[in-house]
Amino acid sequence: MSDIMSLEYKKAITCLLFQLADDDFLYAYRGSEWLGLAPHIEEDVASSSISQDSMGHAAMYYKLLEDLEVGNADGLAHLRSANERRNSVLTERVNGEGYYMETPQYDWAFQVVRSYFYTQAKKVKNDSLCESSYSPIAETAVKVKMELYYHRLHWETWFKQLLSSTEVAKKKMNDAITLVMADFGDVFSYGNEKEIIEKHSLVASEEILKEKWKASIAPVFAELQMEVPSIPESPLKNGRKGDHSKDLEEALLTLSEVYKLDPIAVW
Secondary structure (H helix, E strand, O other), X not given: OOOXXXXXXXXXXXXXXXXXXXXXXXXXXXXXXXXXXXXXXXXXXXXXXXXXXXXXXXXXXXXXXXXXXXXXXXXXXXXXXXXXXOXXXXXXXXXXXXXXXXXXXXXXXXXXXXXXXXXXXXXXXXHHHOOOOOHHHHHHHHHHHXXXXXXHHHHHHHHHHHHOOOHHHHHHHHHHHHHHHHOHHHOOOXXXXXXXXXXXXXXXXXXXXXXXXXXXXXXXXXXXXXXXXXXXXXXXXXXXXXXXXXXXXXXXXXXXXXHHHOOOOOO
């Protein structure tokens, strides 16, 4: 880390990196729970690959935190408590009722809507990160961009197909949109660090990203003859401020179980 980096600039970078890393860490985990449970074998392979890519993105951001001497990348991923996490609440929500491999009564419509909306939001944010004032973030965003193009295309295809299918499929998708948007209020939030993150030109403002997200999905909704859903102004929970659901606590128990068996091992 450069000696001339101000404490405020480092804090802004650190806070943003935790949000980026934690988002993809939890999103990848929820996606991985579909392994062996996706609607068909081709989707099983595709969605598993997307989850693996997303976990790789999280790992890159945790490594940037390690480079800033914030802590060990693996420890930052596995050992922090729920109230220390800065992921959006949307990424931590369970896929549906039941328990993986026992009674996995998961909701594929929810998976499709969450993945499409989240990936589109990630793309909008990542495009801005490519111009970040902190070059390691910009360089990482360029790498992420190459994979993100295919992730977004995959989930957009599912989104349009299911909303153009049977009445049952349409109802499930519309119900899923309602659920996803209820948790979408903190996706573009920078939490308590909004001022310093935006001040240092690390990424575009919350307001700009929201407008770009709405504009980016508008053509798809127009094609489906639907209205673009509104992003809640005041989220019920804001994960950027450490306000999370019980779903996160349960997820972290599973995610950290193996790592905690031998934290000094090389993973």
